[in-house]
Amino acid sequence: MAKYQNNIGIGNGGFQExxxxxxxxxxxxxxxxxxxxxxxxxxxxxxxxxxxxxLPGGILAFTLFVFFTVTTGFxxxxxxxxxxxxxxxxxxxxxxASFYYALFAGMICSYLMPFVGNYIIDIGNHLPEIASREKQxxxxxxxxxxxxxxxxxxxxxxxxxxxxxxxAIIMFSVCILNCILDYIFIxxxxxxxxxxxxxxxxxxxxxxLFGALLAFVIFIFQNQSKYPTRRGLICRFSDLKRLFVxxxxxxxxxxxxxxxxxxxxxxxxxxxxxxxxxTTITFSINMIVWMPLIGxxxxxxxxxxxxxxxxxxxxxxxxxxxILLIALSYIVITxxxxxxxxxxxxxxxxxxxxxxxxxxxxKYGRIMLICIAVYNFFDAIYxxxxxxxxxxxxxxxxxxxxxxxxxxxxxxxVLLCVFVLKLSIxxxxxxxxxxxxxxxxxxxxxFYSRGWDNIDLIGKxxxxxxxxxxxxxxxxxx
Numbered sequence: 363m364a365k366y367q368n369n370i371g372i373g374n375g376g377f378q379e380x381x382x383x384x385x386x387x388x389x390x391x392x393x394x395x396x397x398x399x400x401x402x403x404x405x406x407x408x409x410x411x412x413x414x415x416x417l418p419g420g421i422l423a424f425t426l427f428v429f430f431t432v433t434t435g436f437x438x439x440x441x442x443x444x445x446x447x448x449x450x451x452x453x454x455x456x457x458x459a460s461f462y463y464a465l466f467a468g469m470i471c472s473y474l475m476p477f478v479g480n481y482i483i484d485i486g487n488h489l490p491e492i493a494s495r496e497k498q499x500x501x502x503x504x505x506x507x508x509x510x511x512x513x514x515x516x517x518x519x520x521x522x523x524x525x526x527x528x529x530a531i532i533m534f535s536v537c538i539l540n541c542i543l544d545y546i547f548i549x550x551x552x553x554x555x556x557x558x559x560x561x562x563x564x565x566x567x568x569x570x571l572f573g574a575l576l577a578f579v580i581f582i583f584q585n586q587s588k589y590p591t592r593r594g595l596i597c598r599f600s601d602l603k604r605l606f607v608x609x610x611x612x613x614x615x616x617x618x619x620x621x622x623x624x625x626x627x628x629x630x631x632x633x634x635x636x637x638x639x640x641t642t643i644t645f646s647i648n649m650i651v652w653m654p655l656i657g658x659x660x661x662x663x664x665x666x667x668x669x670x671x672x673x674x675x676x677x678x679x680x681x682x683x684x685i686l687l688i689a690l691s692y693i694v695i696t697x698x699x700x701x702x703x704x705x706x707x708x709x710x711x712x713x714x715x716x717x718x719x720x721x722x723x724x725k726y727g728r729i730m731l732i733c734i735a736v737y738n739f740f741d742a743i744y745x746x747x748x749x750x751x752x753x754x755x756x757x758x759x760x761x762x763x764x765x766x767x768x769x770x771x772x773x774x775x776v777l778l779c780v781f782v783l784k785l786s787i788x789x790x791x792x793x794x795x796x797x798x799x800x801x802x803x804x805x806x807x808x809f810y811s812r813g814w815d816n817i818d819l820i821g822k823x824x825x826x827x828x829x830x831x832x833x834x835x836x837x838x839x840x
Contacts, residue, residue, distance in 0.1 A: 427507025430467030436609030441522025446671025468508020502563030662749030
C-alpha cells in the first residue's frame, strides 16, 4: 500500500485536516481584524470625527489596492495544486513570479492611486472636517498596498502547502507591532509628535513593511535541497501568465465587491456624521467576527486545490461542505453574542465629552448589529463557496456575478435609498442584505452544480506512480 506524504490532508479528508489548516488562517485574519479594531478604538478616544473618517479613508485605500493583493494571493491556489502533484520546484518558483507582480503593484499603489483616491474624496461631498481626515489616513494607508502584496507573495509558499501556522506567526508579529506603533504615533508617546489619524496610517504601513521583510527572510532560508527558493530570481513567463490569467478575475471580483461597499460607505457619509460613525463602529465590531470567515475561505481554497491537484475532486467537495457547516455554526453563535451584548460593544468606542452624540450613534448601532448578524449568515455561504471555486481555478464566473450583483443591484438601490427615497441607514441595510442573499445564492449553486469540473489550472501533469497506486488509502502529514 503506497503512501503519499504531503502537507495537507489526513487520509480521505476530515474535520481534523480542516482544523489543522484553518485555525492558523483564522488567527491570521483575526489579527487583521484586531489591527483595524485597535486603530478605530484609539481614534475614537480622540473624537467622533476621527473614527468617522477612518472607515471611508481606510476602505478607499483597501479598494484601490485589493485587486493587486487578491491577484497576488491567488498564487497560494497554484502552489497548492502543485503541492498536490508533489512538484517541489514549482512550489518554490511560483512565489517569485508573485513577487515581481507585487513590485509592479507597489509602484501603482504608491505613485498612481494617491491621485485617484484624493479625487474620489474631493467629490465625496463629506463634511470638510471629515474629508480632510480621510485624506490624511488614505494617503499613508495606500502605500501599504505594495508591502502587503510582497508579504502575500512569499507567504503563499507556506499557505499553499498547508504550512499556515508560519503565516499566522508572521501576521501575529505584524499585529503586535501595529498596536504598539498605533499607541506611539496616534497619541505621541516616547517623544514622538502626536499624529492622530495619520499616525494610525503610519503604524499600519510600517508594520506591513516589517511583515513583508519577515516573510521574505523565512522564505529564502528554506531547505534548498527540497525547496530551492533561492533559484527563482529569473521569473518564468508561464508562471506570471498563469497568475495573471486566473488571478486577475479573482482580484477584479473582490475589487468590484469592495468598491461597491466603498461607494455605499461614501453614500452613507452624506447622511451625516452620526450615521457614518454608527456604520464605522458597527463594521469595526463585526470585523473581529467577520475576518475569521476570510480565513475559512482561504483554507477552503487551499484544501480543495490540493485534492484537485492530487486527482480527488470528490474529497475536495466533501471538505468544502464540511467547512461551510463549521462557518454557519460559527456565525449563528457570534450573531447571538453581537445582539445580546450590543450596548457593551458600542460603549467601548464612546469618546469623552460627546455623550449626546454617542447616544444617537448607539441607537442606530443596535439595529445595525442585528442587520449585520443576518448579513453574516449569507456572507459565510458566499465566502466558503468562493474559496472552493478559487481553489478549482474558477475565477471568471464569480467575477461576472459580483459585477452584476454589486453594481447592478447594490449600488443603484443605495442611490435610490439615499438620494430619492431619503431612507435612513436602516433602510439602506435592508437592501444590503438583499444583495448578499442574491449573490451568495448564485455563487453557492455554481459550486453545487460542479460547473468548475473541467477547469485546468496547472496543466494535466501526471502524478508520480507511487502517489496514485492507491488513491483511496493515502496518508498525509502536516
